[in-house]
Amino acid sequence: MRRSKYSRPDFLTQGEDRPRLTTSAMIASIAGPDQPTRPAPFGHALAALAQTDDRIVGMSADLAKYTDLHVFRSAHPDRFYQMGMAEQLLMMAAAGMAREGFQPWVTTYAVFASRRAYDFICLAIAEEMLDVKIVCALPGLTTGYGPSHQATEDLAMFRGMPNLTIIDPCDALEIEQAVPAIAAHKGPVYMRLLRGNVPLVLDEYGYTFELGKAKLLRGGRDTLVISTGLMTMRALEAAKALQKDGVDVAVLHVPTIKPLDEQAILAECRKQNRLVVVAENHTVIGGLGEAVAATLMRSDVRPAGFRQIGLPDEFLDAGALPTLHDRYGLSTNSIAASIRRWLDA
Amino acid sequence: MTQIGHNVSLPERARRIRRHALRMGEVQGQGYIAQALGIADVLAVSYFHATHYRPDDPEWEGRDRFLLSIGHYAIALYAALIEAKIIPEDELETYGTDDSRLPMSGMAAYTPGMEITGGSLGHGLGIAVGMCLGLKRKKSASFVYNLFSDGELDEGSTWEAAMSAGSYKLDNLIAIVDVNQMQADGPSLGVMNFEPLVAKFEAFGWFTQRVDGNDIEAVVRAFDAARSHPEARPRMIICDTKMAKGVPFLEARERNHFLRVEPHEWAEALRIIDAGGTA
Ligand SMILES: Cc1ncc(C[n+]2csc(CCOP(=O)(O)OP(=O)(O)O)c2C)c(N)n1
Numbered sequence: 025m026r027r028s029k030y031s032r033p034d035f036l037t038q039g040e041d042r043p044r045l046t047t048s049a050m051i052a053s054i055a056g057p058d059q060p061t062r063p064a065p066f067g068h069a070l071a072a073l074a075q076t077d078d079r080i081v082g083m084s085a086d087l088a089k090y091t092d093l094h095v096f097r098s099a100h101p102d103r104f105y106q107m108g109m110a111e112q113l114l115m116m117a118a119a120g121m122a123r124e125g126f127q128p129w130v131t132t133y134a135v136f137a138s139r140r141a142y143d144f145i146c147l148a149i150a151e152e153m154l155d156v157k158i159v160c161a162l163p164g165l166t167t168g169y170g171p172s173h174q175a176t177e178d179l180a181m182f183r184g185m186p187n188l189t190i191i192d193p194c195d196a197l198e199i200e201q202a203v204p205a206i207a208a209h210k211g212p213v214y215m216r217l218l219r220g221n222v223p224l225v226l227d228e229y230g231y232t233f234e235l236g237k238a239k240l241l242r243g244g245r246d247t248l249v250i251s252t253g254l255m256t257m258r259a260l261e262a263a264k265a266l267q268k269d270g271v272d273v274a275v276l277h278v279p280t281i282k283p284l285d286e287q288a289i290l291a292e293c294r295k296q297n298r299l300v301v302v303a304e305n306h307t308v309i310g311g312l313g314e315a316v317a318a319t320l321m322r323s324d325v326r327p328a329g330f331r332q333i334g335l336p337d338e339f340l341d342a343g344a345l346p347t348l349h350d351r352y353g354l355s356t357n358s359i360a361a362s363i364r365r366w367l368d369a
Numbered sequence: 370m371t372q373i374g375h376n377v378s379l380p381e382r383a384r385r386i387r388r389h390a391l392r393m394g395e396v397q398g399q400g401y402i403a404q405a406l407g408i409a410d411v412l413a414v415s416y417f418h419a420t421h422y423r424p425d426d427p428e429w430e431g432r433d434r435f436l437l438s439i440g441h442y443a444i445a446l447y448a449a450l451i452e453a454k455i456i457p458e459d460e461l462e463t464y465g466t467d468d469s470r471l472p473m474s475g476m477a478a479y480t481p482g483m484e485i486t487g488g489s490l491g492h493g494l495g496i497a498v499g500m501c502l503g504l505k506r507k508k509s510a511s512f513v514y515n516l517f518s519d520g521e522l523d524e525g526s527t528w529e530a531a532m533s534a535g536s537y538k539l540d541n542l543i544a545i546v547d548v549n550q551m552q553a554d555g556p557s558l559g560v561m562n563f564e565p566l567v568a569k570f571e572a573f574g575w576f577t578q579r580v581d582g583n584d585i586e587a588v589v590r591a592f593d594a595a596r597s598h599p600e601a602r603p604r605m606i607i608c609d610t611k612m613a614k615g616v617p618f619l620e621a622r623e624r625n626h627f628l629r630v631e632p633h634e635w636a637e638a639l640r641i642i643d644a645g646g647t648a
């Protein structure tokens with residue numbers, strides 16, 4: 025959508041009685057208007073777990089307040105370390121803490137962990153198999169601030185890192201359950217964080233998180249959606265909408281991106297010859313979509329079709345999150361429309 | 370030195386910059402208003418005393434380069450660019466809205482006069498080093514300014530750049546750090562103690578001055594000294610500023626990295642700023 029910076033927006037040529045603009049890059053909630061939510065599920069879960077696990081310490085790079093780690097900081101002030109806005113140091117210091125027997129939970133935004141601190145995570149933490157938990161807000165397209173804050177390729181980058189476990193949770197319930205599971209797992213973990221008032225979705229499905237496991241949330245004859253993170257929430261909403269038109273959509277939720285639950289994916293694809301749609305809050309390059317495609321190819325499984333819902337290989341626009349999710353095909357409506365179009369073709 | 374509209378005083382420029390920033394803030398109802406009010410005096414001196422540029426040709430080769438390393442301070446720079454007539458004033462009503470040229474976080478591809486993309490903090494000083502080297506290769510007399518924040522003092526990249534600027538004796542580099550004592554998690558020195566700053570930059574080879582960044586005359590003297598300093602060294606101006614300067618009820622708010630301001634308070638803030646005007 026970006027025009028030349030030397031042409032003025034069309035809006036201003038509409039004359040004096042033009043309407044006030046109401047869209048805003050400040051609008052960044054992923055919760056729908058009437059959706060139930062829980063506040064700071066990560067912060068509360070970690071603070072609770074730390075009561076029974078002395079190894080746990082919290083560390084942040086000037087973003088405790090914006091990654092819900094402030095809840096942990098308030099509960100356990102002497103176990104919180106402020107490392108300043110220095111993401112490379114954050115990872116090195118976490119490695120050092122882990123070497124001394126602690127389990128550091130470190131937080132920043134996904135862009136800064138992946139792009140700025142990659143080398144430090146890779147060599148100081150992952151290569152040594154150290155017990156560091158990296159929890160990052162603003163995964164994929166969850167802010168309208170533009171490319172500097174949109175972590176559109178974090179999964180691609182981190183999938184390439186040996187030893188690292190990668191989790192992309194869907195909702196507040198899953199975050200609450202993932203925290204103790206991640207703590208119990210020995211080794212480095214990267215978790216994409218939904219922060220603030222996080223939607224509550226999976227309780228309806230009797231779901232429990234298991235590290236490394238994909239779970240079928242609903243069956244369906246016409247299409248199998250394989251999704252992760254907040255796209256599972258959207259896929260479930262799209263499936264409900266499509267149900268009304270008699271389109272039957274299955275949703276397989278894959279919260280653990282690595283190691284990938286290839287067995288569950290292959291089994292579900294083999295069950296029935298359906299269109300397979302992979303939906304992720306990430307660029308179509310190097311994320312869950314390509315991981316699933318390669319899994320199917322390697323096992324000679326050929327679904328009736330294979331499509332990806334994800335972000336284009338571009339630096340994305342700034343703007344209001346709902347606008348951008350519509351523009352790039354991540355909104356519930358666009359998912360439903362895409363599936364309809366592919367089934368009709 | 371360039372001084373556009375000689376009849377308008379620097380305090381009046383600063384007042385208008387604050388006014389433009391408040392009006393943009395009002396469009397969104399919240400944001401990085403306190404930073405804009407705090408840095409307005411430094412921007413007034415930068416754009417109306419110390420920087421050569423052509424409003425109708427923002428990419429003029431002979432301009433001084435003014436880099437905004439602090440992407441979230443975009444609202445402050447837009448206000449200065451509006452006052453400098455590089456951006457038309459009516460455009461402020463599009464601030465932070467879809468497909469605006471004035472996004473929340475400053476980006477070079479979006480906005481005339483925005484030299485770099487600065488939202489990932491800690492980039493500006495290193496880019497400035499490269500531009501200074503490039504300008505020297507071109508035998509250009511232009512200066513490169515880099516405005517960065519006290520939070521950016523935490524980043525290793527800032528100190529890599531600081532060391533190289535000293536090593537290369539970049540006398541065409543003028544860096545300005547806004548020490549507003551605030552970061553995302555609270556007051557800067559509580560986040561990371563970066564003092565003593567003058568001694569640090571001197572040790573890295575910089576000609577270093579520290580001024581009250583809300584004292585326009587002191588800022589003018591510092592910029593003049595930085596531009597005319599005879600030694601072959603990069604120049605650092607450490608500006609101690611007050612968050613939300615000029616609007617006492619906002620100055621009083623404790624956590625003001627990201628301010629939420631009630632609808633009726635905008636008019637009140639504008640009234641206070643206008644009452645303090647001097648022109
Ligand atoms: C590399 C990087 N890390 C973290 C952030 C998130 N962040 C945005 S503003 C900010 C505070 C930085 O301090 P400063 O610029 O001094 O804040 P202010 O004076 O505006 O309150 C942080 C940590 C960022 N934009 N870039």
Ligand SMILES: [Mg+2]
Binds near residue numbers: 551
């Ligand atoms: Mg600051």
